[in-house]
Amino acid sequence: MTDEGILAIARAELDQAIRESDWERAARAADSLHRACLDRAGLEHPADAAVRVVREAFFAQKPSAEPPGSLSGNRELAKVLEDVLAVRDSLMAMANGDLSKTIAVKGFLGGSLKMLQAHLNHLTWQTKMVAKGDFSQRVDFMGEFAEAFNDMVAQLDEARKKITESEERYRSFFTSVEAIKLIVDPATGAVMDANPAAMEFYGYDREQLRGMSIRDLDTEPARESLAELANIAANKKGHGFFRHRLASGELREIEVYASLIQFKGISLVMYSIHDVTELRRLEQIRQDVERIVRHDLKSPLTGLINIPQMLMDDANLTAQQREMLALVAASGQKMLRQINSALELHKIESGTYRLVAQECDPAELIRENVRLMSVSMGVDPGLISIREHGTAGPGCRIPLKTDLLLLDIVLMNLLRNALEASEPGARVGVDIFEDGPEVVISVSNGQPVPAEVRDRFFEKYATAGKKGGTGLGTYSAAIMTRALGGSIAMETADETGTKVTVRIPATH
Amino acid sequence: MAERKYVFSWDLLGDIALGRPNLGPNTRLEVYRLMQFVFRDVFERNYGTEKTDEIFYDAGKLAGDHFYKNIFAGITDFNEFVKKLQIVLKDMGIGILRIEKADLENGSFVLTVSEDLDCSGLPEMDSEICVYDEGFIAGLMESFTGKRFKVKEVDCWCTGDRTCRFTAEVVKD
Numbered sequence A: 001m002t003d004e005g006i007l008a009i010a011r012a013e014l015d016q017a018i019r020e021s022d023w024e025r026a027a028r029a030a031d032s033l034h035r036a037c038l039d040r041a042g043l044e045h046p047a048d049a050a051v052r053v054v055r056e057a058f059f060a061q062k063p064s065a066e067p068p069g070s071l072s073g074n075r076e077l078a079k080v081l082e083d084v085l086a087v088r089d090s091l092m093a094m095a096n097g098d099l100s101k102t103i104a105v106k107g108f109l110g111g112s113l114k115m116l117q118a119h120l121n122h123l124t125w126q127t128k129m130v131a132k133g134d135f136s137q138r139v140d141f142m143g144e145f146a147e148a149f150n151d152m153v154a155q156l157d158e159a160r161k162k163i164t165e166s167e168e169r170y171r172s173f174f175t176s177v178e179a180i181k182l183i184v185d186p187a188t189g190a191v192m193d194a195n196p197a198a199m200e201f202y203g204y205d206r207e208q209l210r211g212m213s214i215r216d217l218d219t220e221p222a223r224e225s226l227a228e229l230a231n232i233a234a235n236k237k238g239h240g241f242f243r244h245r246l247a248s249g250e251l252r253e254i255e256v257y258a259s260l261i262q263f264k265g266i267s268l269v270m271y272s273i274h275d276v277t278e279l280r281r282l283e284q285i286r287q288d289v290e291r292i293v294r295h296d297l298k299s300p301l302t303g304l305i306n307i308p309q310m311l312m313d314d315a316n317l318t319a320q321q322r323e324m325l326a327l328v329a330a331s332g333q334k335m336l337r338q339i340n341s342a343l344e345l346h347k348i349e350s351g352t353y354r355l356v357a358q359e360c361d362p363a364e365l366i367r368e369n370v371r372l373m374s375v376s377m378g379v380d381p382g383l384i385s386i387r388e389h390g391t392a393g394p395g396c397r398i399p400l401k402t403d404l405l406l407l408d409i410v411l412m413n414l415l416r417n418a419l420e421a422s423e424p425g426a427r428v429g430v431d432i433f434e435d436g437p438e439v440v441i442s443v444s445n446g447q448p449v450p451a452e453v454r455d456r457f458f459e460k461y462a463t464a465g466k467k468g469g470t471g472l473g474t475y476s477a478a479i480m481t482r483a484l485g486g487s488i489a490m491e492t493a494d495e496t497g498t499k500v501t502v503r504i505p506a507t508h
Numbered sequence B: 001m002a003e004r005k006y007v008f009s010w011d012l013l014g015d016i017a018l019g020r021p022n023l024g025p026n027t028r029l030e031v032y033r034l035m036q037f038v039f040r041d042v043f044e045r046n047y048g049t050e051k052t053d054e055i056f057y058d059a060g061k062l063a064g065d066h067f068y069k070n071i072f073a074g075i076t077d078f079n080e081f082v083k084k085l086q087i088v089l090k091d092m093g094i095g096i097l098r099i100e101k102a103d104l105e106n107g108s109f110v111l112t113v114s115e116d117l118d119c120s121g122l123p124e125m126d127s128e129i130c131v132y133d134e135g136f137i138a139g140l141m142e143s144f145t146g147k148r149f150k151v152k153e154v155d156c157w158c159t160g161d162r163t164c165r166f167t168a169e170v171v172k173d
Ligand SMILES: [Zn+2]
Pocket: B116, B119, B120, B128, B129, B130, B153, B155, B156, B157, B158, B163, B164
């Protein structure tokens, strides 16, 4: 059908509807006619134009801000466009993270945006509060985010509480202990804190100590106390000896145990200080005594022993005088041996003993000991029988190369022990023989070792209530034998008595 | 002015536990709104809109002063104050308070009240209605800071904003 035909039909329809007063039908017909005319004129229908600009305002990248010409007088449309564009601006600003823009639009769209803006601003404020240390903030916005945020804040709170607790625990420990404690910054050596014990020890108050460096206290700051601190910081623990100066000027020897601690997130070193000045003084006294014994006692003793020997060579002496002189010499010998014994024992115990080997004749050492005992203790030499079994047969000399002095002391102790344990007049037997690379010496007597000391026969101060016993005889025999690289053993039985056996390497 | 019939004080709220052993301290929100908005209607008719807003603002402020004295006195830390205020407003069913901005130094605040007692759910109107709330917030802020505040509701449910947003600015002399 031609356009003219359509127009004619529409006009007829309109006339007919008006004649019949059917206004709805008339309106539809008039609209069709209107559209057909606009088509011919190449114009846009106003309703289409309105839909188009509103759609553009909502969805287009670059919408036009003005209603099209045909609707320019339509204020409602102009207001809708203005509001939609304002909502677009606000949304874009928020999408870009700008929450400060004022949302000018009223109504549901603007209202929803304002709610979102208010929530996000409140969230920002809450986060700032958390950052300032208020861990009680809880978010009630955006489900999973709120959960995660609240969990995080709760954990932060928990962590902070733990840190605070541990710092408080540490603080109360630090201030309550009697031990002297300093907290030092390993980077600078600055004293960060001091406990009451430290204040009392150094004689400075807390503020004075906190204004000092560890180098101000150390009398040898050149000793790189800072380097040592750094070393402690690296190794978590350290130990050393220092000499510190107190407020009074007095010097104190201190032993320091240092350990790394974490305090408010910083690594610091805690000094636990022990005043060892008194210990050091005692150690000095002990060393002095040892030196006195070695030099000041031993030298005169040598004279005491040698002079009777020389006097005895004089023919003008009576037998009684000779006997007395022999006793003086023997007593001196005995004293010398005891001093030697004590010195050697100390060397072994303190780890400074060094074995120097020389040719020894164990049988001859025993005979010499017996001779000395017969003079000084009145022992009958006939009671001691020595049996020597060399490889070449009984009575042959057994070669032995070891520390003569130590071996002599071991033998003296074993002999004296056996004689003291024996009934008066009872015999003591000594057997010397070779066993492969070892020389074996055993000393026997008829008395059993009392049951109560059997288990600790070679221990220090193990005596069976023996008169005059120091409890050191068997102990020093045992540790000296071991120092010679040998071993010692004791067998005892009520029927057979006691035998102490020493095995020593034949050569060194 | 002649001797007054009534001067408000907190104890004049009465002993609710004693007076309402069965009904308790709560009532329906419609009743609260009914009273507030018929007052507004009658005041506006008698004194005009502007004067009515002034009366509501002053009444809110008086309420804020007394509310502060009875509940928050002694608090000095702002965050502690806000936190307690949030709890109290929620527990008493007044609204959900959120802080958007709090610049203590310059005395400039932005806060929102959601599910507001006075206006949430109201039909849309042309202007903000929560003038009583403005006064209430001003009363609280002035009591806490000791400074004069001007509080303005910039967005309101009843203008279609779905939340009530207030600015509170210290009044500089
Ligand atoms: Zn409102």
